[in-house]
Each structure stands twice: as C-alpha cells, then as structure tokens.
Amino acid sequence: MQLSAEIESQLVAFTEILSTDGVERGLIGPREVDRLWDRHILNCAVAATAVSRETTVVDVGSGAGLPGIVWAIVRPDLEVICVEPLLRRVNFLTETITRLDLTNRVQVRRGRAEDLAGEIQAPVVTARAVAPLERLVGWTMPLVAPGGELLALKGAAAEAEVAAAAKTIARMGGDRVEVSEWGRGMVDPPTRVVRIHKSTTWR
Numbered sequence: 001m002q003l004s005a006e007i008e009s010q011l012v013a014f015t016e017i018l019s020t021d022g023v024e025r026g027l028i029g030p031r032e033v034d035r036l037w038d039r040h041i042l043n044c045a046v047a048a049t050a051v052s053r054e055t056t057v058v059d060v061g062s063g064a065g066l067p068g069i070v071w072a073i074v075r076p077d078l079e080v081i082c083v084e085p086l087l088r089r090v091n092f093l094t095e096t097i098t099r100l101d102l103t104n105r106v107q108v109r110r111g112r113a114e115d116l117a118g119e120i121q122a123p124v125v126t127a128r129a130v131a132p133l134e135r136l137v138g139w140t141m142p143l144v145a146p147g148g149e150l151l152a153l154k155g156a157a158a159e160a161e162v163a164a165a166a167k168t169i170a171r172m173g174g175d176r177v178e179v180s181e182w183g184r185g186m187v188d189p190p191t192r193v194v195r196i197h198k199s200t201t202w203r
C-alpha cells in the first residue's frame with residue numbers, strides 16, 4: 001500500500017492526537033502509545049483496500065476512530081459514519097474530525113448499534129474489537145443495506161468465529177462469507193477481515 005505524503009501526514013496528525021488527548025482522556029491506554037502506528041493505525045489502514053469505491057461506511061463501536069477515521073483519511077472517496085454509544089468518546093470523535101478537517105465526509109452518531117436498526121443503513125458496515133462475531137452479526141446486519149456487506153476486522157481466530165456464528169449469519173441474511181488477509185509484510189500479524197455479504201432480498 002502506497003500512501004501519498006498528504007495522507008501520511010494526516011495519519012501522523014491523527015496518531016499525535018491519539019497519543020496526547022486520546023491518552024489524557026482515557027481512550028487509549030498509555031502502554032499503547034509506542035505501538036499506535038503499527039498496531040492500530042496501519043492495522044486499520046491496510047484493510048481499507050477491502051472496501052469498494054465511493055461508498056458509505058458505518059463504523060460500529062468506533063471508540064477513538066478505529067477504523068473509521070483511518071479509513072476516511074486513506075480513502076478520500078469514502079463517507080464514514082462513526083457509531084459510538086459513550087458520550088466521552090463521541091465528544092473526542094467529533095473534535096478529532098474537526099481538527100483533521102474531515103467534517104464534510106465523516107459524521108458521528110451516538111448510540112448502540114442494536115438501537116439504530118431502522119435508522120441507519122449503508123452499503124458497508126465495519127467493526128473492530130467490539131464483540132465476538134456472533135453477537136456483532138446480530139447487532140450490525142440490520143445496518144447493512146440489502147446487497148451490502150459487513151467487514152469485521154478480526155484476529156487470528158476469525159475462522160473459528162465464523163464457524164461459531166454460522167447460524168446467526170444465515171438468520172440475519174448473510175449469504176456469502178469470506179475471510180481475507182491484508183497487509184502481509186507491512187503489519188504483523190496481518191489484518192484479517194471477515195466479509196459477510198447480505199442477500200439482496202433481505203431488508
């Protein structure tokens with residue numbers, strides 16, 4: 001993945017915000033600071049390639065903006081809605097998108113995913129480090145538009161999580177599932193993305 005100088009400097013600016021305000025405000029653990037770039041920023045950035053072009057992404061449980069803000073930076077063709085229930089994190093997200101000049105493409109929505117069914121739907125929904133896949137699928141598939149997809153950023157146990165969630169995936173309208181790996185040679189371990197396609201006939 002090649003990053004332009006402008007995109008790289010925005011990622012560096014976001015990393016700086018996370019390692020200062022993010023730590024002071026309790027969104028990032030102090031021990032994460034040294035590994036923010038590899039373990040969080042690049043880990044999210046490499047997976048942005050998995051997203052189709054010029055679409056809208058809902059990032060459920062965005063926390064400090066991972067992957068939502070990183071994806072908005074590395075993919076200027078995307079619109080992003082960061083969903084987050086906790087006010088403290090919503091305030092941080094809102095201030096951060098203003099500081100990074102992303103307000104024209106990134107929105108923040110306060111709420112729990114399961115309470116937003118019927119209010120938000122988008123072609124792509126993502127989540128990172130929010131819940132085991134089985135629970136995540138139940139919360140997030142109603143937010144995926146028919147024919148769209150859930151892209152869950154997962155770790156080494158991705159396949160096992162898919163197996164455990166198989167019945168829920170089918171019950172929630174998932175008709176194709178694939179696990180892919182991104183960033184080999186750039187991030188260790190590579191980021192694993194569980195892609196669950198939602199049937200076009202499913203609301």
Ligand SMILES: C[S@@+](CC[C@H](N)C(=O)[O-])C[C@H]1O[C@@H](n2cnc3c(N)ncnc32)[C@H](O)[C@@H]1O
Pocket residue numbers: 060061062063064065066067083084085086089111112113114127128129130139
């Ligand atoms: C461990 S943090 C991960 C944050 C970020 N995605 C990351 O990778 O660093 C989990 C986040 O999910 C949010 N969350 C928990 N339950 C949720 C729900 N039902 N709907 C939406 N967000 C939720 C929490 O408030 C928290 O910000």
